[in-house]
Amino acid sequence: MSEAKVRLYVDQPLGPGQPVSLNADQAHYLFSVMRLGPGAAVLLFNGQAGEWRATVETAGKRAGSLRCAAQTAPQVMPPDLWLLFAPIKKARTDFIVEKAVELGAARIVPVLTEFTNAERVRVDRLQAHAVEAAEQSGGTFVPEVAEPVKLARLLQDWPEGRRLIFCDEGLHDRPVGFGDLAATDAPGPWAILIGPEGGFSAAERARLHALPFARPVGLGPRILRADTAAVAAITLWQAHLGDWR
Amino acid sequence: MSEAKVRLYVDQPLGPGQPVSLNADQAHYLFSVMRLGPGAAVLLFNGQAGEWRATVETAGKRAGSLRCAAQTAPQVMPPDLWLLFAPIKKARTDFIVEKAVELGAARIVPVLTEFTNAERVRVDRLQAHAVEAAEQSGGTFVPEVAEPVKLARLLQDWPEGRRLIFCDEGLHDRPVGFGDLAATDAPGPWAILIGPEGGFSAAERARLHALPFARPVGLGPRILRADTAAVAAITLWQAHLGDWR
Numbered sequence: 117m118s119e120a121k122v123r124l125y126v127d128q129p130l131g132p133g134q135p136v137s138l139n140a141d142q143a144h145y146l147f148s149v150m151r152l153g154p155g156a157a158v159l160l161f162n163g164q165a166g167e168w169r170a171t172v173e174t175a176g177k178r179a180g181s182l183r184c185a186a187q188t189a190p191q192v193m194p195p196d197l198w199l200l201f202a203p204i205k206k207a208r209t210d211f212i213v214e215k216a217v218e219l220g221a222a223r224i225v226p227v228l229t230e231f232t233n234a235e236r237v238r239v240d241r242l243q244a245h246a247v248e249a250a251e252q253s254g255g256t257f258v259p260e261v262a263e264p265v266k267l268a269r270l271l272q273d274w275p276e277g278r279r280l281i282f283c284d285e286g287l288h289d290r291p292v293g294f295g296d297l298a299a300t301d302a303p304g305p306w307a308i309l310i311g312p313e314g315g316f317s318a319a320e321r322a323r324l325h326a327l328p329f330a331r332p333v334g335l336g337p338r339i340l341r342a343d344t345a346a347v348a349a350i351t352l353w354q355a356h357l358g359d360w361r
Numbered sequence: 362m363s364e365a366k367v368r369l370y371v372d373q374p375l376g377p378g379q380p381v382s383l384n385a386d387q388a389h390y391l392f393s394v395m396r397l398g399p400g401a402a403v404l405l406f407n408g409q410a411g412e413w414r415a416t417v418e419t420a421g422k423r424a425g426s427l428r429c430a431a432q433t434a435p436q437v438m439p440p441d442l443w444l445l446f447a448p449i450k451k452a453r454t455d456f457i458v459e460k461a462v463e464l465g466a467a468r469i470v471p472v473l474t475e476f477t478n479a480e481r482v483r484v485d486r487l488q489a490h491a492v493e494a495a496e497q498s499g500g501t502f503v504p505e506v507a508e509p510v511k512l513a514r515l516l517q518d519w520p521e522g523r524r525l526i527f528c529d530e531g532l533h534d535r536p537v538g539f540g541d542l543a544a545t546d547a548p549g550p551w552a553i554l555i556g557p558e559g560g561f562s563a564a565e566r567a568r569l570h571a572l573p574f575a576r577p578v579g580l581g582p583r584i585l586r587a588d589t590a591a592v593a594a595i596t597l598w599q600a601h602l603g604d605w606r
Contacts, residue, residue, distance in 0.1 A: 218585055220581065
C-alpha cells in the first residue's frame with residue numbers, strides 16, 4: 117500500500133470497513149490539489165474515533181468516497197482546559213487558535229473585554245483554522261471555537277468547579293506561579309484568560325481579583341504580546357497541571 | 362511634554378543631554394510615517410543603556426537629530442540563553458525570532474541540520490526583525506542574530522560550560538524535564554536547540570545523546586511545529602532556570 121500523504125478531518129463515523137463520503141471542498145482538495153486517485157491512501161480522523169487509514173474508492177470533481185481500513189492511532193483527548201482570549205489582529209488571532217490546538221486545549225472562546233479592539237470575529241473561519249491545525253499537527257481532536265462572549269457575561273455564567281487563570285500584567289515582579297497552583301489546587305477543569313494588547317481595565321482587574329475561582333499569575337519580567345502570552349500560559353499549564361507532566 | 366508614541370533602537374551612545382543623529386530610514390519613519398516634528402518626544406534604547414526619553418531637534422527628509430533628556434527605564438539584560446533553531450518557512454522563522462526576543466534570549470543562531478529545508482537565511486532581515494520586536498515589546502535588549510552554522514560545526518566548536526537542551530521528538534512519553542534540569546544542573550549559560558520540521562536525523566540524534574553537555578527533553582504528548590516548540594521550550598526554561606522564577 118502507498119503511504120498516506122494527506123490527513124483529513126471528516127465529520128462522519130469512522131470504523132472498520134466504514135464508507136466515508138467527501139463534500140465538494142474535500143474532493144477538490146484531495147483530487148485536484150493533491151492529485152490523488154482511486155486506490156490512494158488517506159488518513160482520517162473525526163475528533164472522537166482516533167486516526168484511520170482509508171482508501172479512495174471514487175474520485176469526482178465535486179464528490180468522492182473513501183473506505184476505512186484500519187485504525188492507525190488512538191483517540192487522544194486534551195485535558196479539560198479552555199483558552200479564553202480577547203481577539204486581536206487577524207494573523208495573530210489565527211496564530212493563537214493554531215497554537216492552542218497544537219498545545220492541547222479542549223475549547224477556545226473569543227472574549228470581548230473593555231479594551232478589545234478587533235475586527236469582527238468570524239467563528240467559522242477560526243473553526244476551519246482549528247481543523248487545519250489538527251490535520252497538520254497529527255492531532256485527533258479539534259477544539260470547538262465558541263461564539264464571542266462579553267467578559268462580564270462569561271464571568272456571570274461561570275461554570276461551577278472550573279478555575280480561571282488570568283495573566284495580570286501588574287504582576288511582573290512576582291514569580292510565575294503555575295507551580296504554586298499545582299501545589300494548592302485540586303485536579304479538575306481549568307480555563308486560561310488572556311487579555312487584549314491594552315490589558316484589562318481597572319474595573320475588570322478588580323472584578324477578576326475578587327472572584328473566588330480566579331487565580332492571577334505573572335508571565336515573567338518582560339511585556340509579552342497577547343499571542344505570546346497565550347502560548348506561554350498554555351505551555352506552563354500543561355507542564356504543571358496538564359498532560360505534559 | 363507630549364507623550365512619546367515611538368520607541369526606537371539606535372546604535373549610538375545615550376545619556377543626559379546626549380545628541381543622537383538619525384539615519385535616512387529612521388528619519389523617514391519618524392517624520393514621514395509617524396509625522397513627528399521638532400519638539401516631539403521619542404523613546405530610545407541602544408541595547409546597553411536602558412531606555413531614554415529624547416526630543417526631536419531637527420527633522421529632515423533624510424536625516425534628523427534628537428537630544429536625550431532623562432532615562433525612563435533601566436537596562437534589563439536577558440539570562441544567558443541561546444536559541445539555536447533550524448530555519449523553516451519565512452513567516453515562521455520571523456515568528457521564532459520575534460518570540461525569542463519577547464521571551465528573553467541573549468543570542469539567536471540559525472542552525473543547518475541534515476533535514477533543514479529552508480530558503481536562504483537572510484541574517485540582516487532577521488536582525489532587523491529582532492530590533493522591531495524589541496521596539497514593540499518594550500524591551501531594552503536586542504539579541505544578536507548570528508550567521509547560520511552547520512550543526513556538526515556548532516557542536517565541534519561548542520563553548521565550554523554551556524549546557525545544550527535539545528527537544529527530542531522521540532521522548533513523547535517522558536515527562537517534560539525542565540524541572541529536573543533545574544534540580545540537577547548548576548546555574549550558568551544554556552542553549553536550546555530546536556530541530557527542523559522533519560526532526561533530527563538518526564545520526565544527529567545519536568551524536569546529541571552522546572554529548573556530555575547535552576540534555577534531551579520532551580515537550581508533551583502532541584507533535585509541535587518547530588515554532589511552537591521554540592516558544593514552549595524558552596517559556597519552560599525561563600520558568601525553571603531563567604528570570605521568570
